[in-house]
Amino acid sequence: MKLFYHTGKYFLLLKRVFGKPEKISVYYKQILHEIDSLGIGSLGLIAIISVFMGGVITIQSAYNFTSPFIPLYAVGLGTRESIVLEFSPTIISLILAGKVGSNIASEIGTMRISEQIDALEIMGINSAGYLILPKIAAAMFINPFLIVISMFLGVLGGYVMGVATGACTSYEYIFGIQSFFVPFNIYYSLTKTIVFAFIITSVAGYQGYYTSGGALEVGKASTRSVVYNSILILIMNLVITQIMLVG
Amino acid sequence: MIEIKNLNKAFGDRKVVNDVSFVFETGKTNLVIGESGSGKTTILKMMVGLHVPDSGDVEYDGRSFTHSSEKEKQEVRKEIGMLFQGGALFDSLTIEQNVAFPLDMFTEMSSEEKTERVNFCLQKVNLEGRNKLYPAELSGGMKKRAALARAIANNPKYLFCDEPNSGLDPKTSLVIDALIKDVTLEFGMTTVVITHDMNSVMEIGQNILFLYKGNMWWQGNNKEILTTDNQEILDFVYASEFLKQLKPRK
Numbered sequence: 001m002k003l004f005y006h007t008g009k010y011f012l013l014l015k016r017v018f019g020k021p022e023k024i025s026v027y028y029k030q031i032l033h034e035i036d037s038l039g040i041g042s043l044g045l046i047a048i049i050s051v052f053m054g055g056v057i058t059i060q061s062a063y064n065f066t067s068p069f070i071p072l073y074a075v076g077l078g079t080r081e082s083i084v085l086e087f088s089p090t091i092i093s094l095i096l097a098g099k100v101g102s103n104i105a106s107e108i109g110t111m112r113i114s115e116q117i118d119a120l121e122i123m124g125i126n127s128a129g130y131l132i133l134p135k136i137a138a139a140m141f142i143n144p145f146l147i148v149i150s151m152f153l154g155v156l157g158g159y160v161m162g163v164a165t166g167a168c169t170s171y172e173y174i175f176g177i178q179s180f181f182v183p184f185n186i187y188y189s190l191t192k193t194i195v196f197a198f199i200i201t202s203v204a205g206y207q208g209y210y211t212s213g214g215a216l217e218v219g220k221a222s223t224r225s226v227v228y229n230s231i232l233i234l235i236m237n238l239v240i241t242q243i244m245l246v247g
Numbered sequence: 248m249i250e251i252k253n254l255n256k257a258f259g260d261r262k263v264v265n266d267v268s269f270v271f272e273t274g275k276t277n278l279v280i281g282e283s284g285s286g287k288t289t290i291l292k293m294m295v296g297l298h299v300p301d302s303g304d305v306e307y308d309g310r311s312f313t314h315s316s317e318k319e320k321q322e323v324r325k326e327i328g329m330l331f332q333g334g335a336l337f338d339s340l341t342i343e344q345n346v347a348f349p350l351d352m353f354t355e356m357s358s359e360e361k362t363e364r365v366n367f368c369l370q371k372v373n374l375e376g377r378n379k380l381y382p383a384e385l386s387g388g389m390k391k392r393a394a395l396a397r398a399i400a401n402n403p404k405y406l407f408c409d410e411p412n413s414g415l416d417p418k419t420s421l422v423i424d425a426l427i428k429d430v431t432l433e434f435g436m437t438t439v440v441i442t443h444d445m446n447s448v449m450e451i452g453q454n455i456l457f458l459y460k461g462n463m464w465w466q467g468n469n470k471e472i473l474t475t476d477n478q479e480i481l482d483f484v485y486a487s488e489f490l491k492q493l494k495p496r497k
Contacts, residue, residue: 022352115335122295122407123349124324 010206016128017136017205030134031141038100038135038201039142045099046092046150050083053091054154055161057082062167075168076158076176081185083154088147089189090237093196096143097229101204104135105225108208109218117209132205139197147193188244195240199232248273249294249405249437254303256289263289264300265461273437276428276451280442281458282483287441290458291409294439295327296320307405325353328398328436330408330427334390336382342369342393343378349401368396372426388419392426399430406431406438412447424450445484448472457483 021027061078108131111117120127155177162168168176207225211217249271256264264286271277279287292298294305296312305312307323315323336345346365350356356364369375372392382390391411398406408427412420428451431438440447448455452469459479467475472484 026351110338114333114338115331116337118297119329119331119335119337121297122324122327122329123352124321124327125352 009210010203013128013132013206013209014202016126017132017202019126019129021129021133022125027130027134030130031137034134034138035142038103038138039146042096042099042146043149045095046146047153049092049095050088050150050153051157051160053087054079054083054157054159057087057154058158058162058173059165059167062162062165072168072172073176073179075162076173077179078176079158079162079173080155080177080181083151083158084185084189088150088154089192089196090233092147092150093143093193093200093233094230096146097196097200097204097233098226100139101200101225101229102222104201104204105208105211106218106222108132108205109211109221112209112211113214113218128205128209132202132209135205136198136201139201140194143197144190144193147190151189188240191244192237192240195236196233199236200229203229203232248308249439250306251290251294252304252306254290254293254305255301256286256293256298257301263461264293266303267456267458267461267463268303269456269463269466271437271439272454274432274435275453276431276438276440277454277456278440278442278448278452279456279458280448280452280483281464283443285458286461287443287458288409291407291439291441295329295407296324325401326404328401328403328406330391330394330398330406330411332410332413334382334394336390336394336397338382341379341381342374342385342396345382345393346397346400348397353401364400365396368400369393371399371430372396373422387414388416388422391415391419391423395423395426395430399434402434404436406436408438408440408442410441410443412442412444417446420444420446421450427451443483445486448484 058075058079061075061082062072065072065074065078108117111131117127117131120130159170159173159177162173163170204225207221207228211221250269251271252268254264254267255262267286267290279290281287289298293300293313300313304314307326310319310323312320312323336342337348340348343365346368347361350361350364354361365378366375369378372395374389374392374396377385377389377393382393385393395411406427411423411427415423424447427438427440430436440451442448449469452472455465455467455469455472456463457465457472457480465475465477465480472480475481
C-alpha cells in the first residue's frame with residue numbers, strides 16, 4: 001500500500017512542479033545555474049570513468065575473441081556497441097543517480113528542515129516548481145550532451161588502450177568502430193538518457209521535498225533517492241529497450 | 248488588521264489549539280505568548296497557511312484566508328513578510344541576493360532600484376556593507392537581522408516573527424525587538440510576534456494574547472500584564488525566584 005501512497009504523492013508533486021512559474025526570467029536563470037551545477041560539474045567524473053571503461057571493454061573484448069574466425073576489427077565494433085547502447089546511457093546515468101540524485105535530495109531536504117521551503121511558500125512562491133522544475137529541465141537538456149561526450153571518450157579510451165596493449169591495431173579498431181553503424185542506436189540511447197534524467201531529478205526532488213526531521217532524515221532521504229533511482233533506471237532501461245529495439 | 252476566529256487544531260487525539268479568537272491590530276506589535284507547547288507556533292502556521300485549521304477562519308483585512316482558493320492565498324502571501332526562528336535564509340545566496348529575492352520574484356524593478364531597496368533594508372537592520380556575505384558567515388543575531396531585512400524588502404502589510412529572540416543574548420534581543428517595533432511603526436504593518444521571552448513582552452508588547460494549553464487565556468498589553476491576578480500569567484511572568492522578588496506589591 002505504501003507503494004501506491006508514494007506513487008500518488010509523487011505524481012501530485014509533479015503536478016505542482018509543472019505549475020505555472022511565477023516569473024519565467026527567474027526560472028531561466030535557475031535552469032542555467034543547474035546546467036552548470038548538475039551537468040558541467042559532473043563532466044570530470046564522467047570523462048574519467050568513460051575513458052577507463054572504454055579501455056577495459058576493449059581489452060576484455062580482445063581477450064574473449066580468441067577464435068580465428070572472428071576478425072580483430074570486431075573489438076572496435078564491440079566496444080562501440082557496448083558503449084553506445086548500454087555503458088554511456090545506462091551506467092553513466094546510474095552514476096549520475098548517485099552523484100546528482102543524492103546532491104539534489106540532500107540540498108532540498110536541508111532546505112525543508114531549515115524552514116527555507118516554508119519561507120518560499122509564505123512568500124507566495126510555488127516551492128516545488130521553483131526548486132525542482134529547473135533541475136529537471138537542466139538535466140533533461142544537458143545529460144544528452146554528457147552522454148555523447150561519454151560515448152566519444154569511451155571509444156577514444158578503447159582505442160588508446162587497445163593499441164597500447166596490442167589488443168588490436170589502430171587500423172582494425174578504427175575500421176571496427178566505423179563498421180555496421182546504425183544511427184537509430186544513438187537515437188535509442190539519447191531517448192533513454194532523457195528518460196533517466198527525468199527520473200533522477202524528479203525522484204531525488206521528491207525524496208528531498210518530503211524530508212522531515214533532522215540531519216539523520218536528510219541522509220536517509222539521500223540514500224533512498226539513490227536506491228529508488230537505480231531501481232527505476234534499471235526497470236525503465238528494460239522497458240525502453242523492449243519497446244525501441246524489439247517491439 | 249488580522250482577525251482569527253474560533254481557530255481549532257488537533258494533531259491526532261491531541262488538541263493543540265482550542266477555539267481561539269483574537270484581533271491583531273494594524274500599526275502595533277501584537278504578541279502571542281505562552282509556555283512551550285501552548286499552541287503559539289501552531290496558530291502562526293495556521294495564520295500563514297502552513298497548517299490548515301480543523302475549524303475557524305483567519306481574515307486579512309476582512310478577506311477570508313483559510314477558506315480561499317490557493318490562488319487567492321498566494322495573493323495574500325505576497326503581502327506577508329516572515330521572520331523565521333532560525334532565519335531560514337537561503338544558504339546558496341548572499342545576503343544581498345536573499346533580500347532581493349522577493350523583489351526578483353514579484354516586482355518589475357530595475358537592477359538599480361533593487362540595489363537601492365536592498366541597501367535601504369540592510370541599512371535599516373544595521374547590516375550595511377555586508378551585502379556579499381553568505382548566511383554561513385553571519386552570527387545568529389546578524390542572520391535574524393538579515394532575515395528581517397528580507398521580510399520587509401517587498402513592503403509587506405503583515406509581518407510575522409516566530410521566536411525572533413531565541414538563541415540570542417539579551418542585548419542582541421533588544422536590538423531585534425527595537426527593529427521590529429521600528430519597522431512596524433514606520434511602515435504601518437500589522438506585526439505578529441510569537442515569543443516566550445519576557446524581555447520582548449515588556450519591550451514591544453502593545454497587544455498581547457496569552458495562550459495556556461491551547462486556550463485563549465488572557466489579553467492585554469505590557470503594562471496590564473504586570474498587574475493581572477491571573478495565576479497562570481503570574482507563573483509565566485514571574486517564573487524565577489529572582490523575578491518573584493521583583494514583583495510589584497499592591
